[in-house]
Amino acid sequence: MFDSAPEIATPENYLDYIDRKIILATQQGLPLVPRPYHQLAEELGIKAETIISRIKTMQQNGLIRRIGVVPNHYKLGYKANGMSVWDITDKHIHEVGKEIAALPFVSHCYQRPRYLPHWPYNLFAMLHGHSREEVENHIQKMVELLGERRLTHDVIYSRRILKKTGLRLITEK
Amino acid sequence: MLKLTIQKETNQVAVSELTDLERRFLNAYQHEFPLSPMPYADIADELGVTETKILEMLDSLSRRKILSRIGPVFTPNRAGASTLVAMAVPAEQLEEVAALVNSYDEVNHNYERLNDFNLWFVLTASDRNRIEEIIQELRDKTGFQILNLPLEQAYHIDLGFPLWC
Incomplete structure (x- = not known):
């Protein structure tokens, strides 16, 4: 039908x-x-x-993920937000994605495309900490957890917010 | 001439500066905010205070910029399309390129980051074509290297984020 x-x-x-x-x-x-x-x-x-x-x-339907308070984490002292990027072996990407997403200091974990040779990373995990040291400790734990499933990684810290507006999913045209 | 406005780094709020009510509220209502006619009255009941008290607290949290918003958090790429974009821009041209990027309504977050790819922003539009169009325009106008990094798979379950534990 x-x-x-x-x-x-x-x-x-x-x-x-x-x-x-x-x-x-x-x-x-x-x-x-x-x-x-x-x-x-x-x-x-x-x-x-x-x-x-x-x-x-x-x-x-899953279009709305949650309804609730969206706090300003930065204002609340989670200042050292590190965007960690990982090159994970293709055959392990899904299991690694799930393991990383389950870590308490990870808020977002996404698979994204690589662009070789400039960009070898296929997994992004946003890490939160009060200080850069705390974020570096998180990274160390992740490196141990991943073992040989990790080929390489990097952490990219933000320097300045250049624009931040409320999310606009759709715009009035 | 486009002018770049930069959000100044504002003073942070220590958790100890929050009232007990504020902490309980911020931790408890990151999901399952009531979909009832008088949600703040329902929250007030659950937290054992008056609705007025809750509304005053919300006003104060907003003014102190601790509260970004209350409302639905949408799943990326379901209503419309979005992508993460990284650009490698020479330091001396960063301001100019950032101003160009920010001039698009479709850009809602734009960060300078410490990497060869130093400009990172999220593009959100009604459809994928508009996203491609903007990226092509930025390539044509600047000539700098651009990575288009749409999400292929999300692994986290977004239940908000514990603020203190």
Whole structure:
């Protein structure tokens, strides 16, 4: 019956204009008022109940990963954020990705493409620490954990924030 | 002429400067924020304070820039497309190139990093074509080496991040 339906949903075929309006209105945060969904309802001309149920559906679909407080980690003293980049043997990339993601000091862990010869790294892990020493200790633990599955690695610290705005997934055009 | 504005390094807040309520709130509501008509009243009940107290705390956390936002955290590349881009820019041209990069609305994070690839930014657009178009424009305008590093697989489960443990 659904033979013609695409196997993998794409944004175009499962996000309708109501979802898009809700994403647009909430991606930079909910209003800090007693009835935030009702305030959005008034702004968007969509019922608050609809907004809530659409958000729930987007969460069930995995489009929304979590709903909650997004603290400013930098302001809270997690200043030494190191972007660690790793060249992991291809056949171990998935197991290594999962092991690294499970470490308590890792917030994000992504596989990304290599660009040889300039860029040999295929795994990124964002490490958090209060000091550079703390981050270096984390790295040492990771090196031990990975053993020969690690070919090489580097840690790239940030020097300055040049731009930081709330995430915009979709823009109004 | 594009002007580069740099976010100044602001004073950090020590955990000890946070109230007990603020700590409990920041740790407990990084996920499962209530999807109910009066979420702050529900949080107030759970934390044993009044709704007014919660709203005042939120106002204070925002003013002190401890709170980035409260709301949904979207999964990358599901609503629209995004990628991480690295550029290798000579130090003397960094300001100029950063200003060019920042002039795109599709750029939301841009960091100077200590590496040969010294400019790192996230591009987010409605679709993949727009991302490719911007990268090509940057290549044409600057001539510098650019790495387009879209995520191929995410391994972490984002439940927020423990602030102190």
